[in-house]
Amino acid sequence: MTARTSTESARDIPEATVARLPVYHRALTALSEAGTSTCSSEALAAAAGVNSAKLRKDLSYLGSYGTRGVGYDVDYLRYQIAREIGVTQDWPVVIVGIGNLGHALANYSGFSSRGFRTVALLDADPSRHGEVVAGINVRPFDDLESIVAEHGVAIGVIATPAVAAQAVADRMVACGVTSILNFAAGVLAVPAGVDVRKVDLSVELQVLAYHEQRKAQGEPA
Amino acid sequence: MTARTSTESARDIPEATVARLPVYHRALTALSEAGTSTCSSEALAAAAGVNSAKLRKDLSYLGSYGTRGVGYDVDYLRYQIAREIGVTQDWPVVIVGIGNLGHALANYSGFSSRGFRTVALLDADPSRHGEVVAGINVRPFDDLESIVAEHGVAIGVIATPAVAAQAVADRMVACGVTSILNFAAGVLAVPAGVDVRKVDLSVELQVLAYHEQRKAQGEPA
DNA sequence: TAGATTGTTAATCGATTAACAATC
DNA sequence: TAGATTGTTAATCGATTAACAATC
Incomplete structure (x- = not known):
């Protein structure tokens, strides 16, 4: 369904993951607006309606933006996802x-x-x-x-x-x-x-x- | 995402197939209205925007409604799909x-x-x-x-x-x-x-x- | 019979999930 | 250090596809 140019860049993210990134982005926006500065994969997964294993696997395609033992910085992760999916563009x-x-x-x-x-x-x-x-x-x-x-x-x-x-x-x-x-x-x-x-x-x-x-x-x- | 009751009946159709049956049904309706009485899996697949192997595999979950060497009777297959997906109900x-x-x-x-x-x-x-x-x-x-x-x-x-x-x-x-x-x-x-x-x-x-x-x-x- | 096309098998591919080593 | 949680591995599951035997 989604045809691509032959010049596509190297690191590619599975289609199923691409479709969930906007959902994570929205959940992070909500957490940020609620004043939450840090969250675990468990908490974010719950907010996005997926299980935490899937969330961590999805995020691993983007890079390592979390801290073991701590979780994710809400605004930082939100920005990284935004950049990846092009929300920052017009x-x-x-x-x-x-x-x-x-x-x-x-x-x-x-x-x-x-x-x-x-x-x-x-x-x-x-x-x-x-x-x-x-x-x-x-x-x-x-x-x-x-x-x-x-x-x-x-x-x-x-x-x-x-x-x-x-x-x-x-x-x-x-x-x-x-x-x-x-x-x-x-x-x-x-x-x-x-x-x-x-x-x-x-x-x-x-x-x-x-x-x-x-x-x-x-x-x- | 789609929870089910424990009393679900035996023969179950994969989710991906369920989501395509309405598309096949619509394509068959169009063919029928155009006066086509018989079609091959190749022709129906083209009308539905999938490849023919996938179409035949999908239809195989419903039963054997085609005729080898001939194809499918448009109205008959359309009715069988309609019955399966509940279009006939209110x-x-x-x-x-x-x-x-x-x-x-x-x-x-x-x-x-x-x-x-x-x-x-x-x-x-x-x-x-x-x-x-x-x-x-x-x-x-x-x-x-x-x-x-x-x-x-x-x-x-x-x-x-x-x-x-x-x-x-x-x-x-x-x-x-x-x-x-x-x-x-x-x-x-x-x-x-x-x-x-x-x-x-x-x-x-x-x-x-x-x-x-x-x-x-x-x-x- | 010969040609056409289905229905099914088996291989491949991609997505999900559980488990856990790495590490903060 | 001890507890917590990520990032990754490997197993499992489901979907897709090609190929072809069955058969009209």
């Missing part, structure tokens, strides 16, 4: 498809606090143009190329209906976007070197329903 | 927290078409009560218990701010909800037997940013 983002979900995404505070800056909201529907969402003007989809070029956008978010998603992805890739977060149903075809992550809300519910169905089967009738 | 769902994301979820057509029926929208904020979203009245959070009892709700969706999420989960669990889809930041503590799936939008973007950062490092300066 990531201009374009959101395409300003329906209900696009609205929610544009207003989502979790993005801006992590270095993601929404530079444009685009929609193909002219009746939406000029509408202001989260303080940003909704503009025509055809502005994509100029916006990506102007702001150096590397990450695009697709929140369009399924039928439009592939065409949007093609245009994004053509003008230099190399990472796409896709909320539309269905599979996106993209060239090697472009990363796509898919969030499928109904799949999540369906996985729950599957297990729910099985729970029910085990109960007396 | 799943009453409660959504708590009707902010931007709650709005989007309430309006999301992908839920209703897969057997999920939103029976109530709840919010703790009195100023939202009475508002009609997707044809449903927003009601006080305190109505949770009566609604869950009345409709036999097993699945709850949490789209509240992070601070409220644990309290909402506790109330849900106390009145019989056994599966929770959580969009709020942070970790939910729930008893064994309750399944929680978490969708974290900023984690998805952060994983993309991590790889993006590494791509940039490999390029000439």
Whole structure:
């Protein structure tokens, strides 16, 4: 799912670990805000919802930032993780498809606090143009190329209906976007070197329903 | 992450496979609507965005629904998967927290078409009560218990701010909800037997940013 | 029968976990 | 020094993939 360039640097971190680093980062932020200056792997693991062995293994890919017998310095570890995952950088983002979900995404505070800056909201529907969402003007989809070029956008978010998603992805890739977060149903075809992550809300519910169905089967009738 | 009851039935399907079955189901629906009556594992795998070996392995957990030398009957296989994952059932769902994301979820057509029926929208904020979203009245959070009892709700969706999420989960669990889809930041503590799936939008973007950062490092300066 | 394609086996790969030596 | 806790090793587990015998 995550294609990579051939020039990738040496030390690589397992995908499963990469996906948990933001969770640890958030837990450390919470601990820091609560005034905690030091924590053990056990405490941090509990805050992040994993077991401590996994946490220590994950952190070992980054380096040795703890002190045996003591634990981790919350702010120091938080900074090291932030640096590793790129939270310290500024990531201009374009959101395409300003329906209900696009609205929610544009207003989502979790993005801006992590270095993601929404530079444009685009929609193909002219009746939406000029509408202001989260303080940003909704503009025509055809502005994509100029916006990506102007702001150096590397990450695009697709929140369009399924039928439009592939065409949007093609245009994004053509003008230099190399990472796409896709909320539309269905599979996106993209060239090697472009990363796509898919969030499928109904799949999540369906996985729950599957297990729910099985729970029910085990109960007396 | 997915706790189970001890009375679970014998044949169990790997988690990774369970998460892909809804994707196959959707691909088969598309093929069926396009008038395709038969397809090979190769064709279905392409439509679902996986390789064919994985698809065949996944389907083998359900049974033998294909014909060697021929392929799969689209409608028959689609029905078998639907039965397995519970799409054929009716799943009453409660959504708590009707902010931007709650709005989007309430309006999301992908839920209703897969057997999920939103029976109530709840919010703790009195100023939202009475508002009609997707044809449903927003009601006080305190109505949770009566609604869950009345409709036999097993699945709850949490789209509240992070601070409220644990309290909402506790109330849900106390009145019989056994599966929770959580969009709020942070970790939910729930008893064994309750399944929680978490969708974290900023984690998805952060994983993309991590790889993006590494791509940039490999390029000439 | 010959060609096509499934279902399954076995090898490989990656992730998780427990245990503990290292060391503060 | 004694107690605590990390960082790492090694075992286990689960998922992926290629290959191919079974069989339509």
